[in-house]
Amino acid sequence: MNSLKLKDGVSRKSAYDLRNPTEDIHEVHTLTVLVDNEAGVLARVIGLFSGRGYNIESLTVSEIDHQGKLSRITVMTKGKPSVIEQIKAQLERLVPVYEVHDLTTEGPSVQRELALLKVKGEGNHRVEALRLGDIFRARVVDTTLDSFIFEITGPTDKIDKFASLMEPLGLVEIARTGVVGISREEH
Amino acid sequence: MDQLKNINTKYSRLTGSQIVVQALKDHGVDTVFGYPGGAVLPIYDEIFQQNEIRHFLVRHEQGAVHAAEGYARSTGKPGVVLVTSGPGATNSVTGLTDAIMDSIPLVVISGQVPTFMIGNDAFQEADTVGITRPCTKHNWLVKETDALGQVFHEAFHVAMHGRPGPVLIDIPKDVQFATGSYVPLKFATESKYNPRTEGDMEEIAFLVSLMESAERPIFYTGGGVINSGTKASQTLLELVDETGFPVTSTLMGLGAYPASGKNWLGMLGMHGTYEANIAMYECDLMINVGARFDDRITGRVSDFSPGSTKAHIDIDRSSINKVIPTEIPIVGDAGIVLKQILDLWRSKGKKTNAHEVDKWWRKIEHWKTKDCLCYENSDTKIKPQYAIQRLEELTRGYDRFIITDVGQHQMWAAQFMKMEEPNRWMTSGGLGTMGYGLPASVGVQVAHPDSLVINVSGDAGWLMNMQEMGTAVQYRLPIKQFIVNNKRLGMVRQWQQILHGERYSHSWSEALPDFVKLAEAFGCKGIVVTNPSDIDAAIQEMIAFDGPVIVDCQVVEHENCFPMIPSGEPHNKMIFEEDIQANEEQLVGKAGSVLV
Numbered sequence: 001m002n003s004l005k006l007k008d009g010v011s012r013k014s015a016y017d018l019r020n021p022t023e024d025i026h027e028v029h030t031l032t033v034l035v036d037n038e039a040g041v042l043a044r045v046i047g048l049f050s051g052r053g054y055n056i057e058s059l060t061v062s063e064i065d066h067q068g069k070l071s072r073i074t075v076m077t078k079g080k081p082s083v084i085e086q087i088k089a090q091l092e093r094l095v096p097v098y099e100v101h102d103l104t105t106e107g108p109s110v111q112r113e114l115a116l117l118k119v120k121g122e123g124n125h126r127v128e129a130l131r132l133g134d135i136f137r138a139r140v141v142d143t144t145l146d147s148f149i150f151e152i153t154g155p156t157d158k159i160d161k162f163a164s165l166m167e168p169l170g171l172v173e174i175a176r177t178g179v180v181g182i183s184r185e186e187h
Numbered sequence: 188m189d190q191l192k193n194i195n196t197k198y199s200r201l202t203g204s205q206i207v208v209q210a211l212k213d214h215g216v217d218t219v220f221g222y223p224g225g226a227v228l229p230i231y232d233e234i235f236q237q238n239e240i241r242h243f244l245v246r247h248e249q250g251a252v253h254a255a256e257g258y259a260r261s262t263g264k265p266g267v268v269l270v271t272s273g274p275g276a277t278n279s280v281t282g283l284t285d286a287i288m289d290s291i292p293l294v295v296i297s298g299q300v301p302t303f304m305i306g307n308d309a310f311q312e313a314d315t316v317g318i319t320r321p322c323t324k325h326n327w328l329v330k331e332t333d334a335l336g337q338v339f340h341e342a343f344h345v346a347m348h349g350r351p352g353p354v355l356i357d358i359p360k361d362v363q364f365a366t367g368s369y370v371p372l373k374f375a376t377e378s379k380y381n382p383r384t385e386g387d388m389e390e391i392a393f394l395v396s397l398m399e400s401a402e403r404p405i406f407y408t409g410g411g412v413i414n415s416g417t418k419a420s421q422t423l424l425e426l427v428d429e430t431g432f433p434v435t436s437t438l439m440g441l442g443a444y445p446a447s448g449k450n451w452l453g454m455l456g457m458h459g460t461y462e463a464n465i466a467m468y469e470c471d472l473m474i475n476v477g478a479r480f481d482d483r484i485t486g487r488v489s490d491f492s493p494g495s496t497k498a499h500i501d502i503d504r505s506s507i508n509k510v511i512p513t514e515i516p517i518v519g520d521a522g523i524v525l526k527q528i529l530d531l532w533r534s535k536g537k538k539t540n541a542h543e544v545d546k547w548w549r550k551i552e553h554w555k556t557k558d559c560l561c562y563e564n565s566d567t568k569i570k571p572q573y574a575i576q577r578l579e580e581l582t583r584g585y586d587r588f589i590i591t592d593v594g595q596h597q598m599w600a601a602q603f604m605k606m607e608e609p610n611r612w613m614t615s616g617g618l619g620t621m622g623y624g625l626p627a628s629v630g631v632q633v634a635h636p637d638s639l640v641i642n643v644s645g646d647a648g649w650l651m652n653m654q655e656m657g658t659a660v661q662y663r664l665p666i667k668q669f670i671v672n673n674k675r676l677g678m679v680r681q682w683q684q685i686l687h688g689e690r691y692s693h694s695w696s697e698a699l700p701d702f703v704k705l706a707e708a709f710g711c712k713g714i715v716v717t718n719p720s721d722i723d724a725a726i727q728e729m730i731a732f733d734g735p736v737i738v739d740c741q742v743v744e745h746e747n748c749f750p751m752i753p754s755g756e757p758h759n760k761m762i763f764e765e766d767i768q769a770n771e772e773q774l775v776g777k778a779g780s781v782l783v
Contacts, residue, residue: 039328040316051321082508089505095325095345095380 028057028078029104030111030181031088036096037063037071044094045073054087055079058113058156058178070098074180103181111181115159120147121170129169136162147172198370203332203363204229207296210339212239213372216267218258218633219243220251224271225311226298229363231269243633243662246654248275250626252282252353253652256291257630260613261588263416265292265346266630272298273311276357277318281620283353284322288617289439290414292351294342295323301361302330315357324352330359332367340375349382350503351414382502386519386527394474394498394515395532401472402543403495403550404432407455407484410439410616411477411501411521413609419522420609423476424448426529430539433551435463437478438597439616442606452551453560456484457752458598461559461761462551464750467492468758469550475499477521480510481617482782490757500524559750559763560602569719571596571671571742575603575643578669581726587639588613588631592624592648595677595748600643622651625668629655632664639667639730646672647696656709659735667729668737673744674699681747685767686775702739711735755779 035041042061049056057076064072077087084102091100103109117138119129129148133140138152147170152162156179163174201209207230211219219242223231234242245251248270255266270279276297286293300309316328325345327338335358342354370376398404406427412419420443427434427450434444435455444451453460455467467473473495478484480499485491491511498515499507507516517524532538562572575596589604590613591597597614606612613631615623628642642649649670659666680694706713712732716725722740729736750761753775 040320043317044320047320082512086505086509089507089509093503093505098379 024080026078026080027084027104028076029084029102030074030076030109030179031091032099032101032103032181033073033075033091033097034099035071035073035094036098037069038096041071041096042073044096045075045091048090048094049075049077049087052086052090054083058176060178060180074178076179101183103183106183106185108184109181110184111155111179112153113156113159113177113179114151114153115163115174115176116141117150117152117163117166117171118147118173119150119166119170120172122146125169129166132162132165132169138162198368198374200366201369202229202366203335203358204233206332206335206367206369207339207358207363208233208237208240209369210336210372211267214339214343215264216240219267219269220245220254220258220630220633221269222248222251222271222275224273224275224298226272226300226360227269227275227296227363228298229360230296230298230358234269242269243629243658245626245629246657247652248278249281249622250629250652250655250658252279252286252293252295253620253623253626254630254633254655254658255293255295256282256286256289256623257590257613257627258634259291259293259630260413260627261610261631262634263610265294265343268293268295270295270297271311272300272315273313275311276313276315279355280318280322281618283319283355285615285618285620285623286353287322287324289615290351290410291353292346293353294339294346295353295355297355297357298363299328299357299359302359303361305359315355319355322353323355324350326355326357328357328359329362332362332365335362335367336369336371337376340370340372341378341380344378345380348378348380350411383518384502384520384523386500386517386524388527388531390498390515390517391524391527391531394517395528395535397472397496397498397515398430398432398474398528398532399535399538400540402540403466403470403547404430404472404474404544405452405466405470406432406434406444406474406476407436407467407478408434408440408443408476409437409478412440412443412525413477415477415520415522417609419477419520419525420444422522422525422529426525426532429529429537430532431541431544431548432474432539433466433548435459435467437481437484437616438601438614440478441601441612442609445607446605447607454601456481457486458602458748458750460602461557461750462554464752464758464761465554466551470495473497475501475513476525477501479503479506482510485510486752486760487755487757492758559761562746562749562764564719565743566719569717569722569740569742571673571746572599572603573719574671574722574740574742575599577722578641578643578726579604581723582639582641582730585639585730586635586637587611587641588628588635590614590624590628590631590640590642592642592644593619593621593678594645594648595673595681595746596643596645596671598678598748599671604643621645621648623648625649625652625666626655626658628666628668629658629664632659632666633662636664640665641667641669643669643671645677646670646674646699647676650696650700653705656706656711656735656737660710664735665733666735668735669726669729670702670737670739672699672702672739672741673746674741675744677746678748680745684745684747685753686780702737706737709735711737713737713739715739715741717741753779754782
């Protein structure tokens with residue numbers, strides 16, 4: 001009856017070999033997208049995500065090559081493996097998109113985020129905030145008599161951790177860039 | 188731009204609107220569908236002063252886009268549309284969405300308010316590139332006259348390469364007036380957009396090895412074969428005939444394999460034939476060529492063709508694994524990949540598992556005996572199926588193009604009209620745009636002035652763009668409008684019967700016009716037919732008349748389109764006329780009822 005049939009959902013070459021695509025596991029992936037730095041290109045990428053119901057966990061974009069008019073978009077997204085595959089294929093389909101890389105699956109990568117945290121406090125709280133900042137290698141970039149602004153870079157979970165430690169010490173405001181990432185492989 | 192300035196002397200200095208016209212000529216455009224307005228007056232002035240490009244004045248911008256779709260689909264060339272800013276551009280949105288869903292290459296040019304007024308809510312200003320971003324393959328707002336030529340070259344390239352689709356170029360009025368340098372096509376910067384067209388040989392080799400051993404193979408072909416060009420259809424024909432495998436097609440793919448071919452199973456899907464759908468369910472090797480597992484095709488995805496290995500050939504990688512997981516993904520142009528398959532299969536000695544395939548055919552022949560398209564005819568009232576069957580019989584020998592609108596008549600036309608060649612069947616598949624048929628037939632007739640161009644329509648959809656009859660009369664386009672008039676929104680009514688307890692909420696057409704008088708008012712011919720015995724004469728009269736004709740073919744009101752896969756059901760759960768009569772209970776489950 002089933003002489004030609006491969007296992008359910010199996011594609012001989014893809015990562016589907018390793019997992020059952022019907023399984024409802026949501027994974028976080030960091031994608032980097034190299035695009036033409038032309039008017040509306042970010043709207044195209046964002047429109048694709050909202051139009052097709054994909055998630056954006058974080059998004060950063062900046063020009064990286066002024067002469068060649070290229071920008072790199074780093075987008076963290078969450079979804080089932082099949083949806084992640086679909087997102088990549090949909091991104092590649094956009095005319096101003098050159099390359100789409102999945103840092104989560106394509107070998108080792110470095111992923112960093114920058115955050116600025118305003119912490120207000122007095123006495124021991126102020127001292128403790130400075131001490132913890134030191135441990136996390138956060139820099140104080142501005143200060144008043146009763147507040148600091150810390151600058152911290154690192155992976156998302158490190159920043160999450162630092163922010164949660166600062167909360168009882170008087171965290172009043174936080175601004176984060178979202179993740180930028182790059183592959184460790186040589187080109 | 189610096190580069191351009193240095194070599195200015197090499198290129199012509201032209202105004203923006205001259206560049207538009209020159210670029211169209213360079214790309215071989217001889218036909219434009221459009222409607223003038225304030226923001227495109229300079230371009231219209233240029234069009235006035237030349238004779239190489241013919242402009243067809245439509246009556247509504249939606250009509251222009253559908254006409255261009257008909258033109259493009261029937262010629263394989265891109266359709267070109269010219270509209271003004273604001274309402275001109277927003278009226279083109281439905282057509283653009285239709286074209287992107289059905290992969291029809293279009294270049295739409297829209298006027299825009301001058302650059303210094305953009306963002307000021309100027310008269311007839313709309314964010315056209317913003318509005319059309321999701322319904323075009325790509326779009327451009329051109330703010331410098333110097334960039335205009337290159338954008339046009341890129342636009343035609345993008346529309347026609349990879350998976351075809353509509354593109355839009357928005358040109359502010361000051362850019363049309365200003366002078367800039369035009370880069371002729373031969374000096375154009377090469378586009379960086381070049382999707383792969385050749386399939387991966389390793390995947391193809393695996394597919395060919397499965398074709399050699401498959402017991403129950405089937406070709407499932409789609410609009411991609413038509414888009415790939417007539418050569419692709421020829422290769423498909425050779426591959427199907429030499430392997431002896433059965434072939435079925437989506438609505439968009441009809442004509443790629445001739446309906447008279449011996450391996451033809453008819454269309455598949457929601458209103459496809461019993462034999463095609465059951466064969467899809469029972470097959471062990473499914474070869475999808477240029478189709479996209481649309482929900483009208485698959486029915487319930489979890490029960491879709493459970494025992495088969497699936498190969499999917501598509502030029503758009505995002506179509507692969509989108510709906511149905513594929514064991515053999517092949518990204519490439521349908522025609523090129525089919526040729527690769529055919530060459531490899533031939534070089535390996537044209538092997539098939541003939542004994543088993545023979546048994547497979549015997550099963551299929553048995554399913555065919557169900558005669559799933561049969562209907563009970565009447566000698567007092569015209570059955571819509573009968574009307575379309577007679578239309579098929581009486582026009583078969585002609586050099587004909589068939590266009591449809593959307594609804595029951597569309598499905599009956601797909602079931603009963605026999606398409607023998609590609610590019611002769613124009614219909615709104617993905618978007619299901621009522622009002623598509625009449626303007627599309629205008630575009631087809633413009634491209635093929637001496638052919639018999641018939642729009643099989645319903646009464647309701649036809650009224651949606653009936654203003655385009657004016658275009659047909661103005662340009663003496665002898666289009667034949669064959670309106671299957673049941674005085675209902677037939678498909679809506681059918682669903683209400685099956686799904687909503689026969690509560691026919693707003694699905695009838697009260698106060699329909701007298702179509703004969705309407706035809707006369709437009710200055711064309713009208714024919715009404717109410718009796719089955721008069722239908723042949725009416726069709727013959729329609730064919731014979733040298734000019735546009737509206738046929739009001741009044742048919743049985745409450746006829747249902749069968750067979751049908753109810754929403755949310757798999758291929759092997761088709762329903763027929765007798766099911767609906769026997770079963771007063773709901774034929775559609777709860778899960779299915781939320782589906783469209």
